[in-house]
Amino acid sequence: MVVRADRGTELTAKSWSTEAALRMFHNNLDPDVAERPEDLVVYGGTGKAARDWPSFDAISRELAALESDETLLVQSGRPVGVMRTHEWAPRVLIANSNLVPDWANWPEFRRLEAEGLTMYGQMTAGSWIYIGTQGILQGTFETFAAVANKRFGGTLKGTLTVTAGLGGMGGAQPLAVTMNEGVALCIEVDPHRAQRRVETRYLDEVAADLDAALSRVLAAKAAGEALSVGVVGNAAEILPELLRRGVAVDVVTDQTSAHDPLAYLPVGVSLEDWQTYASTKPEEFTDRARVSMAAHVEAMVGFMDRGAEVFDYGNSIRGEAQLGGYDRAFAFPGFVPAYIRPLFCEGKGPFRWAALSGDPADIAATDRAILELFPENEQLARWIKMAGERVEFQGLPARICWLGYGERHLAGLKFNEMVASGELSAPIVIGRDHLDCGSVASPYRETEAMADGSDAIADWPLLNALVNTASGATWVSIHHGGGVGIGRSIHAGQVTVADGTPLAAQKIERVLTNDPGMGVIRHVDAGYDEARAVASAKGVHIPMEG
Ligand code: NAD
Numbered sequence: 001m002v003v004r005a006d007r008g009t010e011l012t013a014k015s016w017s018t019e020a021a022l023r024m025f026h027n028n029l030d031p032d033v034a035e036r037p038e039d040l041v042v043y044g045g046t047g048k049a050a051r052d053w054p055s056f057d058a059i060s061r062e063l064a065a066l067e068s069d070e071t072l073l074v075q076s077g078r079p080v081g082v083m084r085t086h087e088w089a090p091r092v093l094i095a096n097s098n099l100v101p102d103w104a105n106w107p108e109f110r111r112l113e114a115e116g117l118t119m120y121g122q123m124t125a126g127s128w129i130y131i132g133t134q135g136i137l138q139g140t141f142e143t144f145a146a147v148a149n150k151r152f153g154g155t156l157k158g159t160l161t162v163t164a165g166l167g168g169m170g171g172a173q174p175l176a177v178t179m180n181e182g183v184a185l186c187i188e189v190d191p192h193r194a195q196r197r198v199e200t201r202y203l204d205e206v207a208a209d210l211d212a213a214l215s216r217v218l219a220a221k222a223a224g225e226a227l228s229v230g231v232v233g234n235a236a237e238i239l240p241e242l243l244r245r246g247v248a249v250d251v252v253t254d255q256t257s258a259h260d261p262l263a264y265l266p267v268g269v270s271l272e273d274w275q276t277y278a279s280t281k282p283e284e285f286t287d288r289a290r291v292s293m294a295a296h297v298e299a300m301v302g303f304m305d306r307g308a309e310v311f312d313y314g315n316s317i318r319g320e321a322q323l324g325g326y327d328r329a330f331a332f333p334g335f336v337p338a339y340i341r342p343l344f345c346e347g348k349g350p351f352r353w354a355a356l357s358g359d360p361a362d363i364a365a366t367d368r369a370i371l372e373l374f375p376e377n378e379q380l381a382r383w384i385k386m387a388g389e390r391v392e393f394q395g396l397p398a399r400i401c402w403l404g405y406g407e408r409h410l411a412g413l414k415f416n417e418m419v420a421s422g423e424l425s426a427p428i429v430i431g432r433d434h435l436d437c438g439s440v441a442s443p444y445r446e447t448e449a450m451a452d453g454s455d456a457i458a459d460w461p462l463l464n465a466l467v468n469t470a471s472g473a474t475w476v477s478i479h480h481g482g483g484v485g486i487g488r489s490i491h492a493g494q495v496t497v498a499d500g501t502p503l504a505a506q507k508i509e510r511v512l513t514n515d516p517g518m519g520v521i522r523h524v525d526a527g528y529d530e531a532r533a534v535a536s537a538k539g540v541h542i543p544m545e546g
Contacts, residue, residue: 001053003029003037005396007358009426013064016356016427016499017091017474022063023356023396024128024429024495025049029056033132033395035168040077042130043168044482045263047122051077066091077119077126088507090469094477096121097486104480104487106260110282120481127477127493129431131352132394133202136169138383138401139340139350139435140176143313145379146339147251148180151309156182158224159250160217162242162303163313164235164296166193166203170255174228175202179386182251183220184228185213187235189256189265194230200392206230210238214247221248236267236292239299243306252303252310253335254296258317259485261289290324297321301331311335314435314445316484337449344446345523345530347405347516349436353415353498354398357426363397364388365424369414370401405520406538409512412498416508419500429474430508431495434482437519439464442489451527458490464518465492471514472496472507 005023006012013019028049029037040048040056050056055078062072062079071085074094097120099109112118124130148156159182163173166188174197177184186203188194197203204227207213213231220227231238235256242249257263262278266288269277278285297317304310310332312318321329336344343349355362367384374380380401387399403411411430418424432439440446443455465478473494480490496511498504520540523531535542 002031005030005358007396009357014066015068017068017497018063018066020356020427020429020495020497021092021128021475022060024354025059025063027354027395028125028128028130030395033130042122042125044122044125045257045260046120047125047482048077048119049125049128051119052116055079063092076117077121087503088472090473090476092475093469094121094127094475096126096477096479097482098478098480098490099486101487106286106486107282109481109486120486121477121479123434123479123482123491124431124493126479127434127495128475129352129429129493129495131354131396131398131400133168133171133200134387134391134394134398135350135352135400135433137172137176137391138387139433140172141179141383142343142402143335143339144176144180144182144251147309147311148182150339152250156180156251157226158221159183160185160221160248161251161253162187162239162249163253163255164188164239165254165256165315166197166230167255167257171197171200171202173253173255174204174230175390178204178226178228179390181226183217183226185217186228186230187233187238188230189232189234190271191232194232197230200394201390203230204228206232210241218247234265234267234292236296239296240302243299243302249303249308252300252308253313254300254317255313255315256317258293258315258320259483259488261286261293261320264289264293264320266292267295290320292324293317293321294324294326294329297329298326301328304332311338312444314483316444316488319444319484319488334445334448336446341523341528342530343402343404344437344519345528346534347437347519348402349516349519350400350433351403351408351411351430352398352400352432353428353430354396355424355426355428356396357424358396359425360393360397362424362426362428363393363399365418366399366415366428369418370411373410373414374407403516405513405516405534405540408516409509412496412508412512413505416498416500416505419498427497427499429495429497430512431493432515434479434491434493437516438522439493439515439518440489440491442484442491444484444488446489452525454526460518460522461490461492464515465494467514467518468492468494468511471510473511474507
């Protein structure tokens with residue numbers, strides 16, 4: 001069955017709020033959006049939109065029938081109840097993949113999953129606000145820009161970045177590097193994934209073999225040209241080989257699906273045998289994957305020792321490599337403490353929106369609105385312009401840009417006005433990744449190395465979900481295990497619909513103030529002066545400060 005979101009202004013559901021949830025749910029499974037739609041897998045290893053096909057049908061049916069004072073409850077991808085609430089309440093409340101901490105490990109999760117009792121929701125897969133690889137592109141672009149600022153005088157021109165994994169998220173890396181004027185060599189074990197990135201213009205080309213790839217990237221590096229080249233092979237073999245050959249690499253990172261050892265292909269296992277081997281002998285497969293990750297990370301550390309900028313890109317590969325027996329796995333930092341935390345202190349994070357009309361002209365109009373709203377922000381302007389020119393939409397047209405506290409609600413209110421005036425042809429949904437400033441506890445990623453050591457405190461994402469529910473978000477979700485895997489993170493999401501009504505404006509103002517506000521208070525609480533400065537300049541009320 002091929003699933004695609006409806007387009008246009010005709011409603012299947014009873015209101016734009018529920019129509020929005022229905023379209024975004026279906027959009028997550030659009031073959032142009034999802035990595036394995038036939039299995040309901042959207043991205044990030046096995047991140048799914050619904051538990052199984054009967055659940056998919058039931059969610060679709062319930063959303064179409066839901067009234068404006070009802071709320072659908074979704075438990076790990078399965079609709080379990082519809083309750084009478086009120087018009088300010090979310091239309092959907094979602095809890096995905098949550099387990100009591102002592103039981104929160106992959107073997108137990110998989111046992112429950114095999115029994116049909118749970119589902120892995122990743123971050124935006126099970127909360128229906130995945131917008132394809134663009135969703136991560138700006139964050140990836142910002143990260144590589146931060147690397148360029150830190151080490152290479154503000155540009156990656158004349159540098160070579162080596163990374164692995166060209167999946168749903170990792171596929172953003174080559175374009176983010178070339179947008180920063182650098183050269184990228186991307187190792188991917190599955191030729192179809194690599195080819196898909198070429199088709200969507202995220203990757204420039206796939207080389208026939210490693211020698212061909214090296215001659216292309218080294219020539220481009222010498223000439224100062226931006227270029228991205230994919231090479232098909234196993235990162236745990238190719239990266240050590242690059243180190244052995246003494247290739248002059250400037251930046252090394254990785255976005256294979258290391259968070260889930262069954263989604264990382266060990267050396268010596270063929271692509272064809274992968275799924276059967278992983279499902280029939282998960283423990284043996286896990287051990288082998290970890291040994292390969294140890295070799296992979298050892299090569300990353302080798303490049304670090306030779307002076308390259310090396311960072312973990314949020315997939316837990318250091319933790320898995322340590323379990324695989326490599327004791328220097330944590331020698332290099334995660335990307336959040338290295339580059340992103342100052343942005344989180346300002347309540348900045350991956351704000352995103354999609355045009356329910358399906359009309360790219362609506363996104364072009366919102367792009368112009370963003371440029372007019374924030375004329376002083378040059379980096380934002382550079383991003384919006386490049387995204388307009390270079391990003392291929394997947395599924396419903398959408399856009400992402402990082403906005404902070406005091407900015408997001410202005411954008412949301414503007415979009416709502418544009419819907420009301422008819423400047424946009426249909427409502428807009430406004431959401432974000434769970435990887436945001438105040439919505440996640442993840443000690444190997446978003447909350448790694450917090451100033452006060454509060455990395456594993458998970459009250460914050462729960463408060464985030466509660467405050468978004470109390471503020472009028474259209475759907476709210478609480479997930480476990482996204483990004484870095486089961487047992488390692490708890491996070492929350494919200495999506496709010498701008499349907500052009502005065503009620504939507506009130507909800508948007510509150511949600512898009514309070515949601516990033518959680519980022520400011522979380523970082524003030526942890527002792528960050530940058531966050532204190534934002535709180536006092538923008539009037540965030542924090543009871544025990546000052
Ligand atoms: P994905 O499952 O869509 O893609 C992973 C890719 O890695 C696949 O194409 C797979 O073939 C490839 N791969 C697996 N083993 C390999 C090996 N040994 N050598 C080379 N390639 C191999 O996952 P995704 O959505 O691209 O996410 C990738 C990782 O990044 C996940 O762990 C995810 O949790 C994490 N992530 C990070 C961020 C961030 O902002 N840093 C955001 C989202 C996801």
